[in-house]
Amino acid sequence: MNNFGVRDVDVVVIGAGQAGLSGAYHLQRAGLLPDRDFVVLDHAPRAGGAWQFRWPSLTYGKVHGMHALPGMELTGADEGRPSSEVIGAYFTAYEKRFDLRVHRPVAVTAVRDGGGEGGRLLVETSEGTWAARALINATGTWDRPFWPRYPGQETFRGRQLHTVDYPGPEEFAGKRVIVVGGGASGTQHLMEIAEFAADTTWVTRRQPVFREGPFDEDAGRAAVAMVEQRVRRGLPPQSAVSVTGLPLNDSVHRARESGVLDRLPMFDRITPTGAPWRRT
Incomplete structure (x- = not known):
């Protein structure tokens, strides 16, 4: 863990996929500012959520629907281009347009009760510890896939x-x-x-x-x-x-x-x- 000390925010958003970016957008609409009132932490190396890891043969034209992020439509996408590239570019543009200031790559290692009267949560990460009044867990399931169990x-x-x-x-x-x-x-x-x-x-x-x-x-x-x-x-x-x-x-x-x-x-x-x- 780095020696940044404990930093206070109102909300920590863990994950910068569709759910995390949507949550950050609405926090901003409610008047909260990124890096002051809330922070978005993402362990992935770049924008794109789980989409950036999809197989190359999954072109955008084969995608079974992709709901647009709030406030910005995805238009003019090349259906023959890999979806990882199309949606990765879309998420990158979205983060820049709304200045969401996503921190990456950041690994969240633990969320603990901070104790005290404030009722804050302590979010321990590879970038230090954040104290928050609320947490949005938008981690998804890509990194921990479910393997069904069968005899043999x-x-x-x-x-x-x-x-x-x-x-x-x-x-x-x-x-x-x-x-x-x-x-x-x-x-x-x-x-x-x-x-x-x-x-x-x-x-x-x-x-x-x-x-x-x-x-x-x-x-x-x-x-x-x-x-x-x-x-x-x-x-x-x-x-x-x-x-x-x-x-x-x-x-x-x-x-x-x-x-x-x-x-x-x-x-x-x-x-x-x-x-x-x-x-x-």
Whole structure:
């Protein structure tokens, strides 16, 4: 930890992705000033949130919707350009336009009760300690992905990887590949890999739901309302695709017609050489 001492602000925002930048924007609209009344801390090396780490083959035209940040639309984006570059540039321009003064790279190591009458929180970081009346946790999940657990997983002699480590489809040339998951990332990976792999299999826990028509503002509001209703009942939010559905674009139509998107239920276990299904 550096020797900056304890610095006082009203609010610490941890994370500079969509949620963190949106929070910082509204703090500023409420009259708070960056680096005086609030501070934004981001561990990433540059602007872009988790988008900067997306795989190169995920072009902006393949993105399953990206809600604009408040106060500044994303316009004129090249759909053939990697989304990591498009959205990274957009976030960079946004930070500059609103002078949000994001501190990076800064690692937050602990948040503690500061004690005393002020009821402040102590936010310990690689840049020193901040004392704040409030904290916005906008860290996201990219750095701590969820790996589902299946019997025999540790015995598999092949390669297992999560979306966060996906390098692109070329590395799967000539291999037999199982893609697990019914979200947008899973289907995008599957359709790409199928062009290179010897064979692909798609498995999901639930039957995928495909959606016809554009995902417009009304559909977006309806999806947000569904999430809000669930959270207000004290339930954790479900996956994004559970409220948005999978878009039926031309590439998805072709993949369904060719059998690439023929789905199987989850396998029973993992063995050293594959994944068998229970016989019924």
